[in-house]
Amino acid sequence: MDTLLILTVLVVICALAFDFINGFHDTANAIATAVSTKALKPRQAILLASIMNFLGAMTFTGVAQTITKDIVDPFTLPNGSVVILAALIAAIAWNLITWYYAIPSSSSHAIIGAIAGAAIAAAGVHSLNYKGFIKILEALVISPIIAFVIGYIVYSIFKIFFKNFNLTKTNKNFRLFQVFTAALQSYTHGTNDAQKAMGIITMALIANNYHTSTDIPFWVQLACATAMGLGTSIGGWKIIKTVGGQIMKIRPVNGVAADLSSSIVIFGATFIHLPVSTTHVISSSILGVGASHRVKGVKWGTAKRMLITWVITLPISASLAALCYYVLDLIL
Template sequence: MDTILLLTVLVVIFALTFDFINGFHDTANAIATSVSTRALPPKVAVIMAAVMNFIGAITFTGVAKAITKDIVDPFALSNGSVIILAALLAAIIWNLITWYYGIPSSSSHAIIGAIAGSAIAAAGFGVLNYTGFVKILQALLLSPFIAIAAGFLMMSLFKVIFKNANLYRTNKGIRYLQICTAALQSFTHGTNDAQKAMGIMTMALIAGGLQSGDDIQGWVRVSAAVAMGLGTSIGGYKIIKTVGGKIMKLRPVNGAAADLASASVIFSATLIHLPVSTTHVISSAIMGVGAAQRVKGVKWGVARKIIMTWIITMPSAAAMAALIFYILDIFF
């Protein structure tokens, strides 16, 4: 019993660490457009994002419940705490590697792939909840394409609205709008991304016999929201540089269109209780906006590099989690 309690405590600590890292890793995506267009100074943008992330994180729990039960059944895991701990360590290591190199990799892909890889290493492929897992994979796969379309349509609409407007006045006004869109972006980021840590902590509590249902406890919600808010306050300026400038040259109207498009996709996913990658959605929305503006204006070489990272994240995190599980299983 002491070992189970120790493992549960370790899972909670590392889940909050993952959430903290997720905060500074993915917050860059939420505020990249507003910082790169100089609508907001970096420090102000990061503080605003931290507050809005916290508010978003404590508002919803549907995605957390999906993470708790849709990948694997926590009630059926005999060594669930070790499985979850291995998954968290793998996802944290992957996030730190991609953050160090300034690559906007997906924390969502990392943790979902890591949970699946660790569980398969422990109990074989039969342990996966295929109905729920496939549903999550579909959301992760389709959301970038939906975001590209949303970005393209939003920018096309903006081009019609501001067709005859004075460029200087329009840019000045749009910068004020971007303050609102960046806040909305950060709020929606909190509603989806922070819930992943909540779901993982709940899985650990169930696996450790400390909880009998899949409800998200109040202290879990608040602690995850605080961890993400604190992580957000640090910011990830390397990734801001990649997302905000290397995909395409952003102007205020482009940034606002990308923010509105990606926020609508992320929040829609939250409402139907599906985890999506905010990294994927925001980067894809920027690509869609760029394509609507001028296809050749999008730096597709950088975009291809980002997409390749998306593709390798889940299997890499899964393999890493499986290896870590085998190591931890020796000791526990």
């Protein structure tokens, strides 16, 4: 069998594995508030998230095209399939490590950092598409800040509007509404996160001359949506407990505010074709809601630990990917 074909098949398998792992790694973020407030039982929430993630992944491809062309140029990247394979191995390894230790790390930071690290190892810093790469980094940095602000504002509006309502009755009604917001958040998660694997596979197809444009083939979109949906069905209960309960004590009204805020940010990013970290956005919206509710009620120690993990993810995944590239380049 042709070496390029073998490498392409390996990339497709690893990309789908990354998407699958992303599904159970990041599912927790999308449904954590709904489970924590008992709006949904864990298995109900995971089933809902699976369906909505699949539907979201089948709706858009703009983010996938950004991943395909804005980090590196797949048409000119030397040894492209090895670069992409090394990036996937590194990102998968980091995701599994953080999942095992129940740390809500960012799959987006992991794969973007890994692609950059492997590309630099293969062809130097100049192999990066500076303009596109900086645009992606800006989106990753700014989106959590926006999510925090929107979360703070949305919950502040809720407090004003519902200040004369019975809290118990309000929370009961919001628990029902939270089923809808959990579905919405899972859908927006699919519109952004599943597309990263689509972009990676398309990069490999272009690099190995099996595809001639940055348009995403339908079979790639369907395969990635399915992998994300199946991964979501397994779920990530460890991270649900971290995101849903260790940042702040979440009531239904808090959960709805956080879900709405993060959905707005994620869908907005998808609409303008920018990849964001759904982990960062969701956790930051919860922090914003918590700060609006009661600053002292936020468990800032947990937030600090999460922030440190987020900051180190990109350089660690880049370094791991560079190491993987050197090893693969010696073997292949």
